[in-house]
Amino acid sequence: MNALDELGKAHPFIQIAVSIFKAGLTLELTRRENDEKVIALNLTMCDMMQTLTLLKQVVNVKEPGPGGLSIEDRLKQRLGSIIDSIKRCAKVCDSYQKRPTAVKFFTSTKWQGKFTQVAQQFADHKAGIQFDLQIHASVGITTANVTLTAMSTSFTELNENVSKLMEVVFERMRTPEERDLSALVAKEAGGIDAVLKNDKLLEEVLAKQKAGPRKDKDERGAKKRAVPGQTLDAVLTVTDLRMEVNKDVEQVLADNKFFDQKFEAMKMQVDEVKVEIRHESDRVIDTILAGPHERIVDRDLYHVWKEMGWKGSVKAKHLVMALRDHFAEGSHAALAAIRVITQQKKDGSDPAAAAQAMEEIADIASRADPHASPEDEWALQFITVLRIQPLIEALDDDVSSFVTIAEANAFTAARPQKWSLPHWIAYWTYGFEMTVQWYFRRIRKVISEITQATVEALPANRKIIGDFISSWTVRWIEDFLSGLRDVEQWDSTDWESDVMFLKFKDYVVENERKLEHNLRGVKYYLDETNTLSIVAGSGRPEKYVMPLIFILLRRSLYIVQQAHTVTLHMGELAVIQYSLMILTDAIWDRVQTLKAVHKLQNLDDKEQMKKFFFGLYSFAFEEPEISDYWKRDPDDDANMVNDLPSIPPAPTSDGDSESQQGDLPLFHGPTTEDIDLIVDPTFDDPTSPHPTVAHSLVGHWSGSYAYDDRDGDGLVSFTVSSHDVNGAIVGSGTDAFGPYVVHGTLDDNRLTFVKEYLLPQYGQKVMWRYEGVVSPDSDSIRGQWGPTDVDWKLVVYGEEPEQETGAKEEASSDVSAQQPKAEETTTPAAEVPEIRVDEAEDAHSGEDANEDHDDDGASDAGTAVSGMTVGYIHGTFFLTRRPVEYLISCPPDEEFAANRPRALWKLALNATLRAVQSRTLSWGLLSARRKQRQQYVELLKRRQRGPWRGQDVEDAQEWAQLIKGIHPGDLHLWRCIALYQLRRDVIHDTIYCDACRKSPITPTRFTCMNCSEDAVDNSMDLCIQCFSANRHVTRDKKVHHPTHNVIQYRTMKWRVYRHPTFSVGRDMLKWAEDQLQLSQARSAVQTTVGDTAGSSGLHCVVCKTSITAPPYWCCLTCNEDSAVCYACNERMEREKEWLYLRGTFAPNGTGPHNWSHTLISAPGPEVITAETDQEKAGTIEERIARVEAKLDASNLKLDARLAALEDLLRAVLAR
Ligand SMILES: [Zn+2]
C-alpha cells in the first residue's frame, strides 16, 4: 500500500486508481468475517496493482517511446477500464458476501463464473501494463527490464489459467458451513438439483443455518423477527431460497444499489488526507532501538514505561496506576528534586558545577514538563484510583487486560491536537462518563419528542410508526440504557455551563458531527458491519454507541415529524431499524468477548458487567430488571438538556457543505394509498367479442392464481379483446390488485403473456409474466406465472421425469420445429404438447393448482442441467372460458366428487339465485355481502402481517373458501379497504392477552397497574373482550382480579413510559376519589341544609353526566383533570375513530378528550362477573343496603359529618 501511495504521489495520473483500489480493498479488510474466496479474488487485484510499482524504475514517464506515446499516455488509456474492474470487483465481493450462506452454496457455480470474469480482467490489465512497460524497456530502461522479466515469469503460472485458479479456489476454500452443506448434498441422490426440489431437505438446510450460536432473546411474539447475530438465512423461507438461487448474478449485482453509496463513502474516507497529528509531547523515535520502550511515542508514557522496566506489554492496571503516580506526584517530585540541586550548588562558585546543575535542572524540567504545566493542574484531580476503570477500558482496547506498546501509542495518538496527555486521561477518567450521561439524557429527550410527534402523525402512518416503536431493535435501546449506573448523581449537572464539561464538550460535539456526516453519506443505512466501521471507525463500540443511537433516533424524530403531513413509505423507518440492528450486532460481539474474558479470568460476569462501561452492557442482552431507569419520566430528562445549536457544516473539501445543513429530506417519495387510486372498478365488458381466428382466445375468461406456498388473492376476470393471425393477443381485466392489461402471444398451444397492472402497488408498476398451455378445445388455460425480469420457464405438470440426454435431444428438435418467439424462454419439457387436462366441467381454483405443485417439482428433475436453470416460478394459474359468476356459484370439488349430478344441479341453482339476487338487491344479500367483506378484510389484514405458516391452518382454509366466492370487481375495492385499515390500526405488537393468549392485542390494550408494578417486560395485559368480561387471570404467582386498577392504551407506548404513567394514574385516582367524597359529603350537607350548589363533584368529560360511584375512568392525557364514564369510552371503542382521526388536532395535546387518550380505571368495589342472576341480584341488593345504611348513618350523625367535611376540605385544599 505504501509503495502504491508513493507511486501515486510521484505520478498523479494513477492516483485515482490507487485510491479506488485502496477503497475497495479496505472495504473487504474491514469486514467482520471474510470469505477466503473473496480474499483470493482480491489478491488477483493486488497482483495487478503490484505491476504498477514497476513504474518506479522508469526514469521519465513522459518520454515518448516507440509510436510516439509515452508510458504515461499508454497507461492513461488503460486506467479507465482498470478502475471499472476494481469497482466491479468490490461490488461483486460485497454482493457475494451479503448472500445468505445457503444461497451462496447453491449458486456457487454462477459466482465462480463471475469471480473468474473479474480475475480475468485483472490478469488482462496486468498483461497490458506489462506490455506497455516492456515497449519502453526495449528502448533502453535496462534496470526495469531485468525486474520485469523476473516478475512476469513469477506470475505467469498463476495467470495462465484464471478459470482454473478460481475453480481451485471455489473447491478448496469452502467455509465450514459450505462443507456441511455439500456433505448433505452428497448424501442425496441427484445432487444439488434433487436437494433444491426437496422442500423438506431445504427446510432442514435453513433450520441448520438458523440454529446459529446465538440465543433468541425475544420470545414473545418474535417469530418473524431477526435477532442480533442471527444469520441472513434465519429469515429465509424455502420459497425465498429458491427465488434467490435462481436469480441471475447480474440481477443480484444490479439489486445491490446501496453499494455505490457505500463505496463512495469508503473512497471519501480513504482520500481524506490523513494529517498525522503530532503532539507537542511526542518524541522523535530513534531509529536504533535500545528497548521496547523506545517505540513509545508519548514522552510521559515513555518515561513511565522506561522507569518501570516494562517489556512489550504491561498489565493495564499497573500502567494506569503508574501514570497516576507519574502525574499526581510528578510535578511535586520534580520541584523537590530541583530544590535539592539548587540548595546543594548554592554556595559553590565553580562554573563547571553550576553548568552541570543547570543541565540537571533542565533535564528534570524537561521530563516533568507536561505535567508541571499549570493549565493542566485541574486534570490531575481526576486521575485517582476511584476513576481508573474507564481509563483501563480505554487503554486496553481488546480487553486482554494487557496494554501493548501499539495500544499505548494508539491511545495517545487518538487525542485531539491541543490536548495534553493529562487532559486526555481526565477525559477518560471523568469526561467520558459525563459524555455518556449527557447522551443518556439527550436520547431520552428524543424518545420523549418522538412520543409527542407520534400523536400528531397522520392516521395512515400509525402502523408504520407503531411497528418501529415496538420493533425489538428500538426496544433494545431501552434495555441497553437501563443498565447505566449513577444516573441521579448527574441530575443537577448544568450541561450548558458546567465548567468541567465545557473542557470536553467541543471534542464530543466534533465527534458527533463527524459521525453524523458519515451517516448522511450512507443515508443512515448501515447494511453491514463494515459500513458501521466506515461510519464510526473501528475499535470498541463504547466509543460510538451513545452518539450513534442518538443520531439515528433524531433521524427517526424527523421522519415522524414528516409523518404529520406525508404518508410515509414503509422503508423510511425500516432503514433506521436495520441500522440499529447492525449496531446491536457489533455490541453483541463485544459483549461476547467480554463474557469470554470474564470466564477466562474466573470473574463474576454479572458483577463485571455492572462495572464495565458504566454498566451499560448489563441488560443489553439480558432480561432487564426493574430499576430507577424504568421509573424516570423521559419528559423530566428532556428538561435537563438543551438542543445543540444546529451543527455548522463540516469544513470539507468536497464542496457539498450545503447538504450538511438541516435534515436530509425523506429518501422515499410520499406514498399514495391504494384506496386513493381507485377510479373505476368496473372494467369488464360483458359482451364478449366474437372470435376472429380459429382457436381464438377472444372472449371472456375467469379463473384464479396461487402462490408457491399459499393460496392466491381471489378470483380473476379477464377479457381477450383481440387475437390476430400472428398469434398476438391483447386483453384486459381486473383482480384484487385492480385493473390490468395483457399482451402476449399464442404459439400453437403455448400462451405467453405479460400482465401489467394499471395502478401502481406500493408506488411501483407491477408486471408478471404468465406462461400457459391452452387446452385442445381452447376452453381453459393452465400454467405458471412469475417475474418478468428473471429467467424462468414453464414446467408442465403431469410429465414423467425423463432422462437428461433424452430430454436434450428432444429439446433441440422441438425448438427448431416450433420456432419459438425470441422473448419466450421455452424449454424442452414445456414443449411437450400433452398435458393432463381435467374434466372440463370441473371447477378449478387456486388450491387445485397448489396440489399439483409437487408434481411440478418432480418433472424438473430430468431437464435441469446444473440446478441453476430451473426457473423460479411464483405460482400457478388457471383460466376458464366462463363468466366469473360460474366460478362463484360453483360448489366445491368434494361435492362434485361425491355426487356429480347433484353438484351440477346446485351450481345451476346457485347461479340462478345470484342472478335474481343481483337484480333485486335484497337486504339479505346486502348484509351477506357486508359480512363477507368484513371477513375478507379481517383475513387479509392477518395475511398481510405475515405469510401463513402451519399454525394458521384454519385461517388459510377460511381464506381459500372465502375468496372463491368474491367477484374480482369487489375484490379490488375490499383489498384497498383492508390496506387502508391496516395502516391505521392500533396494533400492540409483541403484546399478548394474558387471559386468552391472543396476540397481538388490537386496538385497545389494558395493562393492570397492580400486577405490572415490578415488571419491565412481563406486564399483565388484557384484550378488550377479556377486560369487558371481567376475567380473572393467574400467571406465575400473580392473580389478576377485576377490581385492580387498569390502564387503557389505544396508542403504542415506549416501555419507559409505563411506570411514569402508573404514578400519574395513582395521582388521578386519588383526585377522583377526593372529588367523589367531597361531593358526597356536600350532598350529605345539602340534604339537610338545603343548599343549592350543584355543579361540583365528578362528571364525565364527554357526556357531562355526573359520576357518583365507581366504575369510571380517569383520563391521564387531558390537560384538565377529568373523568370519563364507562359508556362513553365503550362508544368510542365502537366508533373506531382511529381509522379516520389523528390522536389530537390541537397543538400540545390540549383540546377535548378523544379516543387516543390513556385512561386509568377506577373499578367498582365488587364487579359483577359472570355470576348467576340470583347472585347478581344478591350483590346489587347488598350494595343498595349498604348505601342506605350509609345514608342513615349520615343523617344520624350529622354533626360528626359536618366536622369531617371541614377536615376533608382542608385536606383537599392543602394538597
Ligand atoms: Zn383476551
Ligand SMILES: [Zn+2]
Ligand atoms: Zn391485576
Ligand SMILES: [Zn+2]
Ligand atoms: Zn360519559
Ligand SMILES: [Zn+2]
Ligand atoms: Zn382525555
